Amino acid sequence: MRTTWSPKVSLPVMHQRWTALTFIHWRYPPATVQRLLPAGLTVETFDEAAYVGLVPFLMEGVRPPAVPALPWLSRFPETNVRTYVRDGDGRRGLWFLSLDAGRLPAVLAARAGFWLPYYWSRMAVRVEDGLYRYRCRRRWPGPAAARGDADVELGAPLTPEERDERVSFLTDRYRLFSVVAGRLVHAEVEHPPWPLRHARLRHLRQDLVRAAGLPDSGEEPLVHASAGVATRIGMWRPPRTAAPGHLH
Template sequence: MGTTRVPRPIMYQAWSDLTFIHWRYPAAAVQRLLPRGLTAEEFDGDAWVGLVPFAMEGLRVPGVPPPPGSSWFPETNVRTYVRDARGRSGLWFLSLDAGYLPAVVGGRAGYRLPYFWSDMSVRADGDRYVYRSRRRVPGPAGARCDADVELGPPLAGRDGLAEFLTERYRLFTVVAGGLASARVEHRPWPLRHARLTHLDEDVVRAAGLPAPAQEPLVHASAGVRVRIGMWSRR
């Protein structure tokens, strides 16, 4: 996909102790959840949906230290992969659960993203990540994501599917009824193979999709530092 530059970021953050959990979906099942102007992007004949739990660190705006309580909090995203009418690839978020209420308010107000406030935890224990999440507001209250992940060896060589699923440097949103996007900058993900030893979730169904019908593809990463630009209609 290729990295992108964000010369004037309006937000800095780091995503750490992260797991990518992905399932194949028929493109039509994903397309019906997308706004006008976006098309579900396929790999190997299918669209893909990701469940991505992680820890958010160091959230701040330029020139200002992180506000109290924002130095670390959990987040879990349900996302899919899209292309706009100009052929630009990016992310469409179906839901974002966060354990820090100001981030929920800011994400909804500033980027019009579907954030939810949730009771969450992330624990990194050697080669194991443990995630717990229960949604508070807005509903559906109680939507959950509990996952235990066992980390494996680093990925060796190029992996086209892993790059398609993880190397995404643009997010799309809808602002005042019109499609907008923001660029995201970070180094390529340092990925490891991983496997789920436990998964109990219904946030994918809460986002409007059928429950996953097959085993997921799983990768993990220690994380990356991120620069995010302001949304634009261009």
């Protein structure tokens, strides 16, 4: 079993629960992904391949510290397109190519406060017996109504032996990066290890990965599912190694 331990976020700026989640991953040539990254980040590889994940889930309990969660604003579907990177200091983390969310106020707040590429979408997540159903149709911004629909059949929990180095590479990620006012920044995310299950796609119709600037992988994806985790998200911090943060 391989696990990278979560940092402790002593002063969170946001509490969230990520539930009914599926990791859908494709392999890519590293150069194909690197061209989408800002200066200061390098695509991280596993067995000489970069990975891009399509990650649909249900966001719940979204609130700042000492503020109660408001039912309508604090619970909504989300779907991320993400990849795995290191900064100039060698720290591992996530770079989001896009994030679709089903609440316009949340999208506007995340764009303004976190400088993340959020999109407002018509979305739904349904949890049925042994099945997660996701629906996503992008509304704003951008002219193309990108889609991300998936039906995921849940399998058995992963054994400790099945939580190998590749699973750890794809799921044990406790830092996210962004570019704020032209400067690369990072924030740490605290949460327990993912309770992972095997999963199988019954249905997938999506062009969110293509809308993020990537071609079709041409390979079958690797799929895992999780009931979810509670998270504490820290404040943005600059890297120790200065680097310009422009986007290509």
